[in-house]
Amino acid sequence: MMNKKKTILSALAAGLTLSTVLAACGGDDNEGASNGEGGGEAGDFKVAMVTDTGGVDDKSFNQSAWEGLTKFGEDNNLTENEGFKYLQSSKQADYQPNLQQLARDNFNLIYGIGFLMAEDIQTVAEQFPDNNFAIVDMVVDAPNVASITFKEQEGSFLVGVIAGLSTESNKVGFIGGVESDLIKKFENGFKAGVMAVNPDATIDVKYAEDFNSAEKGTAIASGMYGAGSDIIYHAAGGTGVGVFTEAKNRKKNGEQVWVIGVDRDQYEEGLPEDVTLTSMVKRVDTATYEVSKQTMDGNFPGGEIIEFGLKDDGVGIAETSDNHVSDEILAKVDEYRQQLIDGELTAPATDAEFEEFMKSVK
Amino acid sequence: MSFLEVLYIVVPVALAYATPLIIAALGGIFSERSGVVNIALEGIMVIGAATGIITTLTLTNMGLGGLSPWIALLVAMVVGALFSLFLAVPAILWRADQTVLGVAINMLAVGLAIFVVRVLYNKGQTDFIQYRIAKENVPILSDIPVLRMFFINVQYTSFIAIALAFVVWFVIFKTPFGLRLRSVGEHPMAADTMGINVTKMRFMGVMLSGAFGGLAGAVYAVTVTTNFSGTTIVGQGFLAIAAMIFGKWNPLGALGAGLFFGFAQALSIIGSNLPVINNVPQVLLLIAPYALTILALAGVVGRADAPKSVGIPYIKGKR
Numbered sequence: 001m002m003n004k005k006k007t008i009l010s011a012l013a014a015g016l017t018l019s020t021v022l023a024a025c026g027g028d029d030n031e032g033a034s035n036g037e038g039g040g041e042a043g044d045f046k047v048a049m050v051t052d053t054g055g056v057d058d059k060s061f062n063q064s065a066w067e068g069l070t071k072f073g074e075d076n077n078l079t080e081n082e083g084f085k086y087l088q089s090s091k092q093a094d095y096q097p098n099l100q101q102l103a104r105d106n107f108n109l110i111y112g113i114g115f116l117m118a119e120d121i122q123t124v125a126e127q128f129p130d131n132n133f134a135i136v137d138m139v140v141d142a143p144n145v146a147s148i149t150f151k152e153q154e155g156s157f158l159v160g161v162i163a164g165l166s167t168e169s170n171k172v173g174f175i176g177g178v179e180s181d182l183i184k185k186f187e188n189g190f191k192a193g194v195m196a197v198n199p200d201a202t203i204d205v206k207y208a209e210d211f212n213s214a215e216k217g218t219a220i221a222s223g224m225y226g227a228g229s230d231i232i233y234h235a236a237g238g239t240g241v242g243v244f245t246e247a248k249n250r251k252k253n254g255e256q257v258w259v260i261g262v263d264r265d266q267y268e269e270g271l272p273e274d275v276t277l278t279s280m281v282k283r284v285d286t287a288t289y290e291v292s293k294q295t296m297d298g299n300f301p302g303g304e305i306i307e308f309g310l311k312d313d314g315v316g317i318a319e320t321s322d323n324h325v326s327d328e329i330l331a332k333v334d335e336y337r338q339q340l341i342d343g344e345l346t347a348p349a350t351d352a353e354f355e356e357f358m359k360s361v362k
Numbered sequence: 363m364s365f366l367e368v369l370y371i372v373v374p375v376a377l378a379y380a381t382p383l384i385i386a387a388l389g390g391i392f393s394e395r396s397g398v399v400n401i402a403l404e405g406i407m408v409i410g411a412a413t414g415i416i417t418t419l420t421l422t423n424m425g426l427g428g429l430s431p432w433i434a435l436l437v438a439m440v441v442g443a444l445f446s447l448f449l450a451v452p453a454i455l456w457r458a459d460q461t462v463l464g465v466a467i468n469m470l471a472v473g474l475a476i477f478v479v480r481v482l483y484n485k486g487q488t489d490f491i492q493y494r495i496a497k498e499n500v501p502i503l504s505d506i507p508v509l510r511m512f513f514i515n516v517q518y519t520s521f522i523a524i525a526l527a528f529v530v531w532f533v534i535f536k537t538p539f540g541l542r543l544r545s546v547g548e549h550p551m552a553a554d555t556m557g558i559n560v561t562k563m564r565f566m567g568v569m570l571s572g573a574f575g576g577l578a579g580a581v582y583a584v585t586v587t588t589n590f591s592g593t594t595i596v597g598q599g600f601l602a603i604a605a606m607i608f609g610k611w612n613p614l615g616a617l618g619a620g621l622f623f624g625f626a627q628a629l630s631i632i633g634s635n636l637p638v639i640n641n642v643p644q645v646l647l648l649i650a651p652y653a654l655t656i657l658a659l660a661g662v663v664g665r666a667d668a669p670k671s672v673g674i675p676y677i678k679g680k681r
Contacts, residue, residue, distance in 0.1 A: 053592070055486040206631070209648050212593040214586045216631070219375045222515070223632045226371040238593050245588055249497040249515070272492055 045296045047072065049086045049111035049288070050098040056086055060237075060263055061284045065113045065136060068285030072292045095120040103128040109295045111136065111288060115182070121145060132300045134291055136284060137182065139305055146301045148287045150308050152182070153189030153347040154340050155280040155315030156233070158333050159260045160193020162278050162317070163231045164201055165329045168256070173204040173224035175243055177211040177236035181350075186235035186262070186280070188354040189347045195361055196345075197332065204229055208239045217242025225250055225257050231277060233260040240266075247275040258324070265318035278325055279318035286313050311341045366508065372628045374515040378497070380624030382407075382582040384523040386602030387609065387616035388530045389574025393449075394611060395534060396567025397547035399673045401464025402449045403575050404599025405471030409445045410579025412475035413438040415590040416482065418491045428493045431584040435519075435577055442576015443569045445471070450568040454561055457675035468599075476592050487591035494588045495519055495581075519581045526574075527617035534613060543567055547669035550676040560676045578602065611669060626654050 049069060051062040066086055073084035085107075087098040095117050102110045103124060110131060112121045115138035125133045125142045134146040163172045174190055176183040187205060194201050204224050208216040217239040224232055225246065232247070234240035240262065247259045251273040259270060261279030270276030287308050294301060308314020316337075322330060339345040348354040386403055393400035417437045421430035448467050452458040479488055500513040534540035545553040546563045554560050579595055587594050605623060609615025630647040633639040639647070 057485040057487075059487070207644070212596050214594070215379055215582070215598075216627075218586055219379060219628060219631045222375050222378075223371055223628075238587075238591075241587050241589070245494070245586055246497075248494075252496050253499060253515075269490060271490070 045076070045078070046082070046105075046107045047078075047084050047109045047111075047292050047295070048102045048105075048107040049113055050095060050102065050117065051086055051088050052095070052114035052116050053089055053091060054114075055088055055090075061136065061282065062113050064264060064282070064284040065111060065288045068288035069111075069292065071285065072289045076296070092116065096124060099124040099133075100127070103131045108132060109134060109292060109300070113284075114138075132295060132302060134288075136287065141303070143303045145303065146291060147305045148291060148308065149305060150282050150287070150314050151310070151347070151349075152185040152235075152280070152282065152315060153192075153349040154310045155282065155317065156186045156189030156235075157193035157196075157340065157347040158310075158317050158337060159233055159278055159280045160190040160195075161197050161333050161336050162193075162321070162325055162329055163190070163233060163260060164194035164196070164198035165332060166258070166277065166325065167198070167201060167231050169228050169230045170198070170200060171202045171204065171227075171229045173206070173221075173229040173232040175217065175220050175224070175232055175234045175236050175240070176205070176207040177239055178209055179207045183207075183235050184351065185349045186233075188349055188351065188357075190233050192348050192354060192357050193336070195358065196336070199361060208236055210239055211237035213239050214242035214245070218246040221246035225255070230256060231258045231260065233262070233280070235262045235280075241269070244269045244275065248273040251275050261318070265320055267318065267320040267323070274324075276320075276324075278321040281316050281318050283308065283314050283316070309340075310337055366511075368632065369511050370514065372625070372632050373511040374497070375628035375631065376621065376624035377512070377516055377520045378585070378624075379627050380620040381517065381520045381523045381585070382578045382598060383602050383605050383623055384527060384617055384620035385581060386575055386578035386599060387605040387620055388526055388613055389571040389578065390603055390606040391530065391534070391571075391611055391613055391616060392543070392567045392574065393446075393571035394606070394672050395547045395669055396543050396564045397550060397669060397671045397674065397676070398449070398453050398564055398568050398571075399460040399464065400449065400568070400571050400575075401461055401603070402446070402467035402471075403464075403571070403602055404595065404597070405464075405468035406442050406446055406572050406575030407579030407582070407599045407602075408468075408471040408475050408595045410438040410442045410576030411583035411587075411594050412478065412579075412590050413441040413576065414580025414583045415488050415491060415588075416479070418493065418584060419488060422492050430493050431491065431495050434584060435580050438576040438580030439573040440576075442579070443573040445576070446568050446572025449572075450565050453675065454564045454568070457677065460673050460675075472592055475590070479590060488589050490589045491584065495585050517585050519585060523581075523620075524617065527613045531613035544669070546676070547671055550671055554676070554678065560678075564676070575599070607668075610667065622654075626650055 047069060049065055054060060054062045056062050056066050069084050078084050089095050089098055099110060099120055110133050112135045114136060118135060118138045118140050121133050121135045121140050122142060125145045129144055132144055134148055136148045139147040172194060174187050176187055191203050194203055206220050208220060210216055221232055221243040232243055234243045244259055247257050250257045258277035259275050260277050263282050265281060266279045267276045340347060348357040386407055390400050390403050414434045417434035418430045421433055449463060452463055453460045495517050497515045497517050503513040504510045542558050542563055546558060546560045550560045583590055583594060605619040606616050608619035630650050633647045
């Protein structure tokens with residue numbers, strides 16, 4: 001216990017000492033940005049991110065976040081490791097030291113990727129009140145933290161439209177990782193999308209209560225396909241891998257089944273049997289790029305919750321969707337996209353909102 | 363849905379779920395029957411899974427096609443057996459604490475596997491394999507009414523696992539080798555005085571355990587996940603240890619325990635489609651496998667008696 005206290009104290013002390021130095025830096029940046037027009041005036045702006053345990057090449061949101069930063073760095077002539085860099089976390093205990101290290105190295109904006117980092121961002125943001133932080137997929141309430149979230153319900157609505165129009169058995173499934181507010185957004189958006197175009201369809205919803213259990217994924221998918229669903233949308237991370245395996249096995253045996261991928265284009269997961277119908281894509285790269293740009297321009301959205309939706313190109317359907325989805329259906333998807341963007345239609349995020357939505361449909 | 367239709371879904375799911383568990387539990391039995399605690403089963407499965415995927419990817423590149431995952435299973439057995447030397451050498455020769463050692467090996471395994479994947483592919487997880495061991499309908503047998511539930515949507519590895527359980531039972535209880543293995547686990551000094559080489563027997567027990575653990579990990583990887591990452595094996599090894607204890611260190615018991623876990627799991631997943639069970643809250647169904655396990659361990663199967671000398675290093679001449 002004593003040791004732990006000491007470390008925290010010394011970290012605090014270090015933070016305090018640095019903060020005076022940093023305060024000066026921050027002021028300069030703001031001035032520089034207000035003088036210069038456009039993004040060319042990078043000056044000494046530095047941005048960094050801490051990956052979660054998935055690592056920077058996780059083919060998922062860490063990789064996507066880093067792609068956004070890389071693009072931002074290239075567009076603004078920053079050099080890697082100096083102007084923009086990442087630190088990898090190999091275990092959960094690395095989050096805090098990694099964040100602290102970047103804060104001490106005077107990075108102007110530091111991203112924590114993934115909701116698992118929420119507590120650590122909170123702690124470190126208090127220790128370094130003059131640094132700017134941002135967290136993806138979670139809300140952290142602190143004046144120097146920007147919370148980046150996505151309107152997953154909007155993207156899920158669109159893949160729901162595709163599922164509702166493509167199903168032949170009139171029965172589709174949804175497999176969630178762990179039942180939570182976040183995954184509920186996927187579920188309700190999807191259900192609403194299906195119902196909007198095909199009110200007679202049945203939707204089978206199941207939660208694995210685990211993000212890393214591929215065998216549960218295969219088992220649940222086996223149950224759903226067995227009971228007649230022909231399309232399953234998964235929002236279940238590693239558990240979803242099992243959903244793909246089950247679909248591939250069934251397609252190999254001659255059944256016509258599909259999976260809808262999540263977070264990024266999961267076309268590759270569906271190969272070689274080619275079972276990916278479409279994917280709900282979350283553009284974490286767009287988000288990290290945008291927030292970095294805003295911050296460099298002196299408009300750091302500290303303490304705010306920024307929601308990236310269809311309008312900001314923050315969510316959407318995968319580009320490979322036209323492989324298996326007909327042009328007719330895609331045209332329909334575009335219609336709904338426009339309605340969602342214009343606000344004529346709102347994709348429900350919670351169970352209560354979904355019930356409201358259903359009343360408006362009927 | 364009729365009762366039979368339900369069985370056609372539940373039985374294949376249960377078999378698929380049970381397969382790696384049964385194989386790994388059989389591995390645990392070899393090691394513990396010889397007197398060495400094998401908490402490292404989890405880590406050995408990690409290595410087996412990594413080996414299985416890497417070998418499949420490599421062999422596919424060499425043009426072996428659908429044969430590659432099967433060869434990969436054999437390679438994973440060999441690598442698993444070699445990797446188990448990390449447990450065997452310190453535990454048997456240097457008399458290290460077997461439980462602590464096992465925990466350390468589990469940590470080592472994940473780090474080592476990810477490291478190798480990074481060196482080979484320059485990224486944190488492998489690609490997906492092109493050829494996996496797929497679920498199939500067994501020709502002819504899958505046309506028999508009712509009984510077809512065992513032969514539809516099934517992987518051949520499931521049959522291998524069940525067959526192995528009987529083979530291991532025969533080896534442990536009906537052969538001289540099995541008798542010696544059990545004797546060094548129960549009373550190594552008595553075995554030693556009868557001229558049995560305790561060190562050698564225990565090495566064989568642990569390495570067989572490694573081979574089975576490696577096979578189990580590889581089976582899991584080439585049938586379920588079809589790629590390898592740091593989270594491919596999370597907890598299956600420990601569940602296998604539970605199945606081994608549940609089955610009272612008997613191969614046929616482990617087979618039963620593995621199938622029991624499989625059915626409990628399948629029921630929790632399919633349950634909401636069944637007439638009576640769909641009124642039960644989902645959370646109860648989800649904890650059902652674990653609750654049933656605790657109940658079963660507490661009373662139904664009676665006392666679980668471990669081999670007498672399991673976990674105790676043998677020191678020659680010491681009473």
